[in-house]
Amino acid sequence: METIGEIKSLPPLVRKQIIQAQRNEITEYHLYNKLARKARLQKNKELLVRIANDELRHYKIWKKYSGREVGANRWNIIKYFWIARIFGLTFGLKLMERNEEQAQINYREIGKEIPEAIKISNEENEHEKELLSLIEEDKLKYIGSIVLGLNDALVEILGTLAGLTFALQNNRLVALAGIIAGIAGALSMSSSEYLSNKSEGKTEGAIKSAIFTGVAYIFAVFFLVTPFLLLDSPWMSLAWAVFNSVFIVFLFSYYISVANDQPFKKRFGEMVMLSTVVGLISFGLGYLARVIFGIEI
Structure with missing residues (x-):
């Protein structure tokens, strides 16, 4: 684990992006859990809980480098919760993921300072998309x-x-x-x-x-x-x-x-x-x- 001195030595831009990534992860953790509680199909409920746990794990990794707790974006939780409820889980969650890709979190830049960032980025891009593709709902069927x-x-x-x-x-x-x-x-x-x-x-x-x-x-x-x-x-x-x-x-x-x-x-x-x-x-x-x-x- 990084020491406080090592944490403070991170470039300001990298540190800012780490905190933003941390906020995204904890926001998604709460959103996926909230949607899991409302899911009617057991399969969808289990998938959402799995993704939520991944987000919490990523949050804890980022916390190790930021050295601080970061709160969730409550507005995004409410917004994407209702988008997913009205227009379907897949649409709501993929829309959120797409908007996050435009959030200008440069994992390559962070990876120069923290190699673990590349692994997290790959998990975000591959593992979560794979899980999202398994969600079943009539709107897409x-x-x-x-x-x-x-x-x-x-x-x-x-x-x-x-x-x-x-x-x-x-x-x-x-x-x-x-x-x-x-x-x-x-x-x-x-x-x-x-x-x-x-x-x-x-x-x-x-x-x-x-x-x-x-x-x-x-x-x-x-x-x-x-x-x-x-x-x-x-x-x-x-x-x-x-x-x-x-x-x-x-x-x-x-x-x-x-x-x-x-x-x-x-x-x-x-x-x-x-x-x-x-x-x-x-x-x-x-x-x-x-x-x-x-x-x-």
Whole structure:
């Protein structure tokens, strides 16, 4: 163990980073334990306790070099606890880990003074990520069904709204048609997802997959149709619906990028491009229908 003299001989920047790392460890220790007490699955509870114990062990190592007790960041405990409870354990904890990576704790720099820091860094990056990947929760288990529901709704309903806006130019009619098409689409997608899972022998999760797909579809429809119920101008309504579509894609792409460690920009760009192309095509078809059939409302 380092003596007090050796502790004081550490460069100020290194000492400051050690204290910050120590604060992170004790904060995560309390957070993981708090989440473990609320976990419904025994497997998740045991994993969270294991990670919490690792964090406490790291805290004690840093304390040996800082020579002081460091309190937890209470705000981070509350913030990430509720993020994890609302959006899922995996998302909440990986978001916390990602934000910590940007906390500018330079383990390489600390490692020049304390070789043990490299070992702790490796454990943080590998062991904890491995344990987090073992957590089980429906939000990630059925992520494919949610993607299917959201993507189909954004493409189909936005395209429908764009075409009807140009063809009818009447907000109430466009909203009514969008709601009817949305409900029919949600039921169709849910039943298709159920039958698809049944045909592949996934009987146990077929109903849940269908529910996640349908709920995601209805969620997207609600956000796309709402502007047509609140505004009078069909063009402003359509612009708001397009904004809502991009916003939903942004949020969900970010969620997947964090929870599943996938690239954000690529997924976001693909979904926005697909929705835009379909919307433009539908917009053009609506214009042609209005001209060819002489629709005036």
